Amino acid sequence: MDFKEIIKYDDLISVLDNFSYITGISANFLTADNQWVENKKKGTCGFCMLMKQYYQNGEACRNSDLAGAQTAQKKKGVHVYRCHMGLVKAVIPLFFNNSYIGALFIGQILLEPPTEEKWQEVFEKIKDQPLDIEAARRSFFNLTHIDHEKLQSVLDMMHIVAKYILDSEMIRISSLSSIEKIIEYIKNHYMEDITLDDLAKMVYLSPTYLSYLFKKQLGITFKEYLINIRLKKSKELIETTDLPIGEISKMVGIEDQNYFSRLFKKKFGVSPLNYKKDKYIYDISKKNANT
Incomplete structure (x- = not known):
């Protein structure tokens, strides 16, 4: 900024x-x-x-x-x-x-x-x-x-x-605009190593105050929001590609595949591997139904 x-x-x-x-x-x-x-x-x-x-x-x-x-x-x-x-x-x-x-x-x-x-x-x-x-x-x-x-x-x-x-508010720091800028940044850089400290520097706020604003504006913590974005993107990749689960995990910024699998199952109620299998079975069934 x-x-x-x-x-x-x-x-x-x-x-x-x-x-x-x-x-x-x-x-x-x-x-x-x-x-x-x-x-x-x-x-x-x-x-x-x-x-x-x-x-x-x-x-x-x-x-x-x-x-x-x-x-x-x-x-x-x-x-x-x-x-x-x-x-x-x-x-x-x-x-x-x-x-x-x-x-x-x-x-x-x-x-x-x-x-x-x-x-x-x-x-x-x-x-x-x-x-x-x-x-x-x-x-x-x-x-x-x-x-x-x-x-x-x-x-x-x-x-x-x-x-x-x-x-006289010569230093204009809008809480809402700060969060909006950070959300936009996360959406474009979710696959990178993003820290709260780095984001706080971007909008001239302390990490503690930024964490408070995040929770106040979105109802969840910065870490929860980042994980949700990564899991949403991983789900899209499973649905639209044939990439291995380990590769998808790394593509969304989560290096540990086991940790990724636990997060995915907690979020969607099914492991990423089973979700991929279910998606494959659904695709086959759909293909047969159309032939």
């Missing part, structure tokens, strides 16, 4: 832009599947753009952001941290029905004016990298810096913005 299907993209951009305009600090949103929604008025600072382009191919920056988001997700609250270059960032996770749906980031900032001493620390890290050192130096000294008191005010605003994003 494209993250734009569940995010009111233009509205979210507007909120990020306004936050950045008021505070002078960049604000961006990282979706649950790690796609960025970036503000347009104050994007990534020049220093960070250089680091992402030329320092370890941006890998250190990506790892730092993902680690920050993961920590905030585990804490279920705001997380303030320093990136690998010593810049301060803050992240607050957003949850919908106990499911993590993304994180609001602010930064990159300094909590003190940039100094030659701090620059030397950065220089030691980047001196062997293929980047313009002088451009990096200029951009470092242009970094936004705020004191701890202002940082706390910005964090308070972050909470307000996060609440507004959720309350």
Whole structure:
């Protein structure tokens, strides 16, 4: 699922832009599947753009952001941290029905004016990298810096913005549409190894909440639904082909033929082998009746 299907993209951009305009600090949103929604008025600072382009191919920056988001997700609250270059960032996770749906980031900032001493620390890290050192130096000294008191005010605003994003339903997660998408996926991929965790990631829900929705909407569990689909397809294959039972079992995603036979008999009251025999006898009788 494209993250734009569940995010009111233009509205979210507007909120990020306004936050950045008021505070002078960049604000961006990282979706649950790690796609960025970036503000347009104050994007990534020049220093960070250089680091992402030329320092370890941006890998250190990506790892730092993902680690920050993961920590905030585990804490279920705001997380303030320093990136690998010593810049301060803050992240607050957003949850919908106990499911993590993304994180609001602010930064990159300094909590003190940039100094030659701090620059030397950065220089030691980047001196062997293929980047313009002088451009990096200029951009470092242009970094936004705020004191701890202002940082706390910005964090308070972050909470307000996060609440507004959720309350105004900028993150659109429809329970019904989520189940519909999953049902369609199962119908097309029932023969594959499908797990609840994989499906939950597809619709940005936790496995626990998705399991609850499935039972609520369909009256049966995800596992029961998947088995029913597989058994229905296997019955159709027995009726329309002469394939061996073991092959049919594997074709519908059940590797263990004995397990498949038990499920089939429980569902239809007859083993797949006897069903195949009965179908053969019926076909012969029908053929003789027509001759």
